[in-house]
Amino acid sequence: MFKPTFKFFTKNKPLVIAVVPLIALLALEGFSNGSLIKAITWIRSYPSEFFLSYILMFGIINIFYILPKRAYLVIATIFLSLFSCLGFISQQKLKVKGDPLLPSDFLLAKEAIGISDHFRNVFVVLGILLAVTVALVRLILKHIARERKQRYSSIVFVSSFLVVFVFYSFFNSIQNVFALQLISYSQSLNYQQNGTMLGFLMDTEYLKIAKPSNYQESTINDIIQKNTPSYPVNADFKPNIIFVMSEAFWDPTLMKNVSFSQDPIPFFHSLQKSQTSGTMLSAVYGGGTANTEFEALTGFSTQFLPNGSIAYDQYVNRPLEALPTILSRQGYATSAIHTYDDWFYSRDKVYQQEGFDKFISKEFLNNPEYKGPYIRDTVLTQQILNQVKETNKPDFIYSVSMQDHGPYDTTEDPGNTIKASSANLSPDSQAILDNYANRISDVDQSLKQLIDGLKQINQPTMVIFYGDHLPMLGDNYSVYKEAGFIENGNTYQDYLNLHSVPFVTWNNFSTTVHHNLNLSANFMGTFALQLAQKSGSPMTDLLSNLMQNGTDIIINKDYWNAANIPANTFADYESLQYDLLFGKEYSYDILPDHRPPSKTNYIQGDALPTVADVIPSEGSLIIEGNNFVENDKVYLNGKEVKTTYLNPNSLSIDLPESLVKATIQVKLSDSRNKVISKSNVYKNN
Structure with missing residues (x-):
């Protein structure tokens, strides 16, 4: 046929x-x-x-x-x-x-x-x-x-x-x-x-990166020479600096056509009133978390990069003078914490290029509590508090949560206690908004737990808390449209509404408070250095001067005319970023002390495991040492064997037939079967 x-x-x-x-x-x-x-x-x-x-x-x-x-x-x-x-x-x-x-x-x-x-x-x-x-x-x-x-x-x-x-x-x-x-x-x-x-x-x-027309060494030298820090620096004052980038955290009470049975984020709102706070403009909506993180840590702007690109995956391939590098020079211990897979957005590699000492991802967490499909933010809070307690240096911690990650179901969670109310919401949108409001209510409690814990530790400390982007509430902005928060997603005002997230700070060393600040994510690192009175880099110095002159927001270039931004406003900024990210690094030739070193001592996990002794015991072999976690596996003569986690100092395996000339090593692999942490090799003679 x-x-x-x-x-x-x-x-x-x-x-x-x-x-x-x-x-x-x-x-x-x-x-x-x-x-x-x-x-x-x-x-x-x-x-x-x-x-x-x-x-x-x-x-x-x-x-x-x-x-x-x-x-x-x-x-x-x-x-x-x-x-x-x-x-x-x-x-x-x-x-x-x-x-x-x-x-x-x-x-x-x-x-x-x-x-x-x-x-x-x-x-x-x-x-x-x-x-x-x-x-x-x-x-x-x-x-x-x-x-x-x-x-x-x-x-x-x-x-x-x-x-x-x-x-x-x-x-x-x-x-x-x-x-x-x-x-x-x-x-x-x-x-x-x-x-x-x-x-x-x-x-x-x-996706091709164009070199700025004025890019040359003399231009970079001029930029560096005319930009010195616009704020006072106190080398002797070293408060802990903690960033909490909360996944999809936003304030749904900003939607005027929607009311809630109770305030979903009361503690956050109390900090807004009593502490320095404002609005942060994110370059992304509903996803692209790593771009917000990239901007905050480096001071670079993704507005100079191609639309749709993810800097972490595409452009970070050499050491950068990011916040961890800057603060390590000043005696800080630098830690990144994320309650998800280490490889996500290539963080396992990028954090080393940005100068972190360590990266604690979900693989290193013992029996973490989950809230829905993701690890609860209280686990992240406890990890932050542990780091502050353990180190004998001032801490710089950049933490990234996961609990509030979408999607948000169109079926109402029966455990919801907070209800949204609006005449214009469809049943699906009603459920989505209710589910979101109840999730961030739990996140708000985690934030309170963090601040309460830091008060008890009583070290000079500052916290900057913000969402990476607005949550994706429904397909094609459906909840936002029904709530009257935006029109169609394409106007300049819609752009601002869909990219603006509130942020709050907390500190226990200053009584100075500022409200209604307005910054884009790329200024957040400079903002933190200014609050802590720490010296920065050529990039943060340039940004501090832009902030002093009233330019602390950079938006998508397609809206520059609508925002009355002259075409050459960020010419120096773009040239300096090109030099540091893609160019010949003239900046480091001019200022050699600022060249970021290769971070050879970078580790994944809180500390590397060590094997100190091996003891036979009633049919088992006890591996004694330090810094063990639940996901660690013992390798006997190079082969993985069934491992039982006992405590941070002990692991157990079945007693092998012979221990003569046996080698024992502890390793941890991520979800892609890549070894991300390993101990010394213990030889039993």
């Missing part, structure tokens, strides 16, 4: 080479837009963008027409399945996060898979598409005979190769000729207008 169909494909070659790319493009756009009708509407609305997309698809698929027709149809079928998958994934991401599939997402595949089971349906559909692809390939291989190559096969191949070559080499010119417009402030609009292929391709071009 299939032979007539396959005969049609083999006898109507010109039609095949024209129709196959069209089908693939319609599949891509149909899945990406959510329906074939929307794909056809896009073709009618943007014929130029459709034409270019079709030509590119023609080149990609028909470059294989030089192969035997059976092989060509097999490859075409695989491409059809592949583009269908990519379109479907893009649509799912658009529904959940408000953005389609971006080039940078391929660098974050491990995060997308590791974060939750929210995308289970994606894998189900992909499995179905894979099964269909395999079935079609088998049918093609069975029913199509081998054919000889003909002359026009070479013509099609050459034409297709030229198409791909021109797009690769001259895409900027193509954009100019066809007046293609990259809509960088809204990737959903970008893909709606340009289509998935061109939108994705333009984003790929946009």
Whole structure:
């Protein structure tokens, strides 16, 4: 029954080479837009963008027409399945996060898979598409005979190769000729207008880092010479400096059309009234936590980086003079704490480049308490307090929580005690907001526990607490829209609303209080150094002068006109950042003492485990030492053996048949089976 169909494909070659790319493009756009009708509407609305997309698809698929027709149809079928998958994934991401599939997402595949089971349906559909692809390939291989190559096969191949070559080499010119417009402030609009292929391709071009036109050593020297700290420095005063970046923490009472049965964050609100507080502008919404963290720790701004990029995964590949480096020079112990996997956003590597002494991730936590799918913030609080108690130096701690991470269910949690009320909320939005309010209520209690614990320790200490970004409440901003908090997500005011999170501070050494401060995340590190009266770096000195002159916010460049920001406002800032992150590091040639060293003593965990003795005991072998954790495993002669955790000083394994010349080592591996901590090798002679 299939032979007539396959005969049609083999006898109507010109039609095949024209129709196959069209089908693939319609599949891509149909899945990406959510329906074939929307794909056809896009073709009618943007014929130029459709034409270019079709030509590119023609080149990609028909470059294989030089192969035997059976092989060509097999490859075409695989491409059809592949583009269908990519379109479907893009649509799912658009529904959940408000953005389609971006080039940078391929660098974050491990995060997308590791974060939750929210995308289970994606894998189900992909499995179905894979099964269909395999079935079609088998049918093609069975029913199509081998054919000889003909002359026009070479013509099609050459034409297709030229198409791909021109797009690769001259895409900027193509954009100019066809007046293609990259809509960088809204990737959903970008893909709606340009289509998935061109939108994705333009984003790929946009990932390139352009060198500032005035970048040279003399420019960097001038920038450094004219920027000295704008605040007093006290070298003898060394308070503990603690950052708490609380996952998706925000104040839902800011939505004027919504009321709550009780205040979800009463302690946070009390700190706002009694302590220095304000609003922090985050560069991201609903995700991209690492970009907020990157800005706060380095002083760099992601507004100078390509839209959609994640600095931690793409750009941090050499030592940086970040806050840990700056404060280590001044006698501080520097620790990073995160209640999630060590590899997430490449933190295990990046924290070393930023100058931390240690990184305590969830792998090193003994029997942590969970609240929902993630570790409760009270566990993070206790880790912070432990660090302050244990060290004999002033502490710099950057902590990142996880408890409040989305998604937020559309089914009401029966344990909820706080209820939202609004006439405009749908049942799904009502449940989402109720679930969120109750989660952050528990986070608020953890913050109170931290401050109460620090009061008891009674060391000079300051805390800066803020959310990394607004929570993603519903698909495509649904809760925010229904609550009247934003209009459509694309206006300048909507941008400010969706990127502004409240922050509070606490300290026990100053009575000076400031309210209603307004900073973007990249100024938070400089702000902390100023409060603690600590010296900084060329970057923080530049930022301190910008703050003194009233420039303490940097927003997306697409809104500079709306905010009346002159084009050259941040020219020095951008040049200095390029020098430190991508350039020749002229800054460190000018100021050698500021060159960050390679952090060779960096460890993961609170302390490295040590094996001091091995003692046989009633069929078991007791490994004695220090700094053991529950996830540690004993390796006997290089092979992992079943291990029982007894306490921080003891592990137990079954007694081996022989201990003669045995080697024993304790190791800890993360969820990707990478060894992240190991002890000395103990040799039993």
